[in-house]
Amino acid sequence: MSRAKFIDVQINGYYGVDFNQDDISEEDLQAACLGLERDNVESVLITIITDDVARMSARIARITQLRANDPLLQRMIAGFHVEGPFISTEPGYVGAHPVTAACQATWDKTAPLLEAGEGLVRVFTLAPEQDVDQLVTRRLVDEDVIVSAGHTNATLDQLDASLDAGLSMFTHLGNGCPRLMDRHDNIIQRALSRSDRLHFGFIADGAHVPFFALKNYLEIVGLERAFVVSDAIAAAGCGPGVYALGDQEVTVGEDGVPRAEDDSHLVGSATTMQQMAKNLRFHLGLTTSQVESLTRVNPLQFLGLYMPPAPLRVKVPSQNGGHQATTT
Template identity: 35%
Template sequence: MSAGSVVARHYQTRQPVTLTWSEGRITAIEPATRPPAQDVWIAPGLIELQINGYANVNYWSLPLSTEDLTTSMRCLRRDGVSRILLTLTTDHWPQMIAKLKAVQAARKQSPEVRAAIAGFHFEGPFMSNVAGYVGAHEPHKMIDPTAAHIRELRELTGSDPVLLTMAPERNGVIEAIRLAASLGMRVSMGHTNASKEVIAAAIDAGLSAYTHFGNGIPQAIDRHDNILWRVLQFPSVTLGVIPDGVHVSPAFFRIIHRMVDPKKLYYTTDAVHPGGMPPGTFKFGDMDMVVGEDQVVRKPGETNFSGSALRPLEGVFRAVEMLGCAWQDAWVRFSQQPADFMGMGELLAPGQPADFCLIDHDANAPTTVRSYAGGDLRSTLPAAARMRSAGIEVAAKT
């Protein structure tokens, strides 16, 4: 691991700072005595709270080897991501536990994998099995939670950050939320059609977020009373949003940002294993799925979404494109704000991993993003909402 320092403008304060690192960790960040020689900015690596696979490595398919996870983590680091909550989606409970144990074994074997996987997001199996709300999950695998389920997850994850997505209307969920919160887990609702009263009870028990807001719902909903309107009545709820311009339309994306406290938003790709890969056909178990130019996964010939293949870095710049905002305002929603939500602390601070990005500017606009992990340069990519159109197929350096 390298040691070094860099002078750049801080993405939030806009002031010049000197960041110093040694042995893979930040040792100091202080006001700079001089401005940077070039128009370069520093921002933390991205924090991804919902990711089901990447670089053609499927996190919910066994066997899951240390080598595969290492490849996937290196590609995420290449694409600007510092740490993730590895996401395990709905399956029969013994299979979910087996997958969790396989990932934990890989983390024990590889410091590199352990550094990249900060914790876990369990999206299921405690969600709605109703058509439309179940989304791409398998309805027959949904179950009601018990205290034993929650305690088993806490035992197997230790002190790692954990995010649970549940449907509050299921039997036993309110009690499960209260227990999970008492054990230091974050609880989010998703794939749900809970009533306003049930949502209020869930929040009182410790629920604090909504998973991929605007998704996991039917295409046609009641215009007067629906899960979106109910959730928006609770300003304490943090919303996760997919910023690809497809899962949430640009118009609705802008409306969300006008209605919700900006500090109560975080971005996520919700990527599945074709994430970061070029368009094409990919295997999902025994099925073929197609990734289009829009980086959305669909069944061949169908229009419904079955996942995302978005690069997180592209998500930042697509948000900029949709909102017409400064890139710094979008970046914080894919880095510090998800970190704050999960209790990870200030990212650009002494003691934290030296995972950061240097954003080069030309004529006051971002041109390239240089991604560092542990103080080592991992890639140089265009600051673009659509990297393929910028000439990138699969980012080169891993």
């Protein structure tokens, strides 16, 4: 029996390799992709996080260049997930991103990021309140880029306006927000109130979202509109230690969770997709088929890379002696 394959649409690094380093080497990128392949990950969207736009663009361009000449990288890297820089500057909502680089959205700052990816930017996370009049959201959608809300404290009106402009996803729901918020009117509840219009990413490591809460979220959202991401940093698959994420140094403790030095927030994940699939089975009681939907089928469908097989139509005898078609 073949092992399950995974699609990870949000990953910042792997096996000691940080995807947000400047001038990443071909050897490092190959080593990370080989590690992912060994861990049964089929393909990924490399995530480039908030920084100066010129540095973000250079990082995207470097990986795009390396990918163009390497069959392994072409097979493993389906594209990019750009997370920022158009995110909230409010404490808590900015998360592990450098607040000094977070800013309002403009097309002049967006275009270089898309150009650097040469058509490979597939998902763009932004805060709706940072996209005044939704001009960038509309243009990204016109460029066939999936726009996702994340690291945001958007009001319901701002979220609705962004949805009307083409927003279709929410990045790692339950994270990218403060530990203490209004008990009812908060970004999690606002997003869940629009669950019929959004696809939701979740980090299933048990640290970013407790398993009981993840179960509640999945019941509200519905498994068909949800998917799991690792949000892994270079620590994934390596164990405790100090690892890089862009210009930051992140410490992973014995519990395997990357945290900021002051413990004010988490900094990505160190959990593999393999472990997250196990978590879904053993902590949430999901079936193998349900886990596959969350970790492979749904992200592929959402990205337009997968079409389910057509129903098999067979002829069965009808009561009048003829035949009628039925779908199985």
